[in-house]
Amino acid sequence: MLPISQLDVANLASIRGERVLFRDLSFSALAGRPLCIEGANGAGKTTLLRILAGFLSPSAGTIRLRMKDGGGTADADLRGPYIGFIGHREALKSQLTARENLAFYAALYRAAGDLDAALAWAGLARVADLPAQYLSAGQKKRVGLARLRLCARPLWLLDEPLAALDHAGKALVTAMIAEHCAGGGIAIVATHEGLDLDCAQLRLGLA
Amino acid sequence: MFQYANPARFMALSGRVLPWLAVAAGLLLAAGLYLGLIASPPDYQQGDTVRIMYVHVPAAWCAMMIYALMALSAAIGLINRHPLADLAAKTAAPLGALFTALALITGSLWGKPMWGAWWVWDGRLTSFLILLFLYLGYIALWNAIEDEVPAARATAVLAIVGAVNLPIIEFSVRWWTTLHQGESIIRAGGPSIAAVFLWPLFLMALGYTLLFFTLWIVRIRTEILARRARSLILAEGGAA
């Protein structure tokens, strides 16, 4: 079982210059049940995820990661090692093959899983040895999914994971989120198209 | 010290100090120039050329002092995240570059009659040339980064790295001149400098320093006012 139990966010605010993206935002993401962040473009979904990931300091508020053993941390640097992240950009090197890209992240994250199995799972077995520049947008996204699965971090922060994917790809994402949560993981998913899963909802942009 | 770091308080205080500072700088420079250019005798070796020193040496001092003040302001801005300190560092840089350029130009004017060339790869001149490059790089980085906050942060790191590296550069350039010519060319006055030469030098140095502080404060005030004007315009635009 994974060590974390929930992520508590209290009175979070993000103000950039004069622009208030959100304020007094409080919610909890529980292990076992995905949290779906919805909102129109520009509502602050990406900013919220980047704050949760610790890339960006919030203007106010606290983020606390709670452990199953009763401990916890509000320190963004201590949260980092638990986070599996998918952002807007694929984070792939176009000159390296899909396999090389994946192998790099597996080594960087000290992941022990089987590369070939991860590639096959993502439906990339045939294109694994092509440089990433030849992959379609959806295939690049799938490399990211394989990376997320392989690196096996307990707290997932996914920014529009369904974008650019076909039906099968979307089903793959939904299934992997369900599987991750069933295994005791936390998944926070920003999406404007909704997730075909039983999940908690948070709407941004009504403030 | 930081009680004056509030922009409103800074505006009020600096507005009161500024006229006095400007007048003092003007008087000191006038007295220094009179003593240096008219009242003091020509040097028995250098003749009237020695008078360039009264403009040159204090400019060189100021150029170094300004870099130190700039790096210090930048460090305060970085550590305390204080926008006024960032502004102070930002506005000091063009003044520092100006004083450095003045030192280089007057040094070169002095060099022509003394060395027979507009430019000599003398240790001091060379390290001032590099100091000018450091200033220009700092200014360029400020201008290149559009957002204020990251720009202040990046330039602060550059200023501090530059300040730490400057003595090493200075040392390496000295080492380099001894390697290539063996004898040192410039000897500004030598150890025993007569009081007739010392007084104008001292007055000019003080005058330059006060002139710098006057201009610095004016520039900081201008930046603060420009910022207020910008936010007023933006606020109006938002309301319309």
Added chain:
Amino acid sequence: MSAFVALLGRDIRLAFRAGGGAMLALAFFIVMAALIPLGIGPDLKLLAKVAGGVVWSAALLAALLSLDRLFQADYEDGSLDLIALSPLPLEAASFAKIAAHWLTTGLPLTVVSPLLGLLYGLPPAAYPALVLSLLIGTPAISAIGAVGASLTLPVRRGGLILPLLVLPLVTPALIFGAGAISAALNGLSNGAFGLLCAFSFVAVIVSPFITAFAVRPNLAG
């Protein structure tokens, strides 16, 4: 394989793939050094005298060519986000990237430098100084260059101002490096190697921390 080696290996691999900077820097180094005699004339005595300075200047500029992409590429494609979340501290990641840059530019330049010594009619006694000074000094270029690269990360066309930031800061390396070669030419020993070692060592130790400090805020968005 450790995370550090993974990043180091990836950057080295990228430098030798299409669009990588390694071969480009090497070619630039050779072409530039080969063109200068066309400007100053074929007098081998004069060329031998200026060889140290020319080779060092060429090495500086060649190393700068690929520096502006050091963090920019990872920043633009999102890799920097994932590196920041990895078990590797950003300081260590910066060190890995500096090391990879040196292994793919400074080291190859050092290896081909005797060839340029031939072109410049360098006396045999000066070859060890030529190679050794580049070997010791080029890590400082990569290290200080990395600081410059991290500072220009928010700048869209950072490559344009990077030389202005980095070149004044690396003058001690240029002076001590070229000075070591000219000392060898004159049969003197002037302590240049010691000074170059000290400068390079401090630069390599300190710069990953400054670099990481400057890179971190760019993760914001």
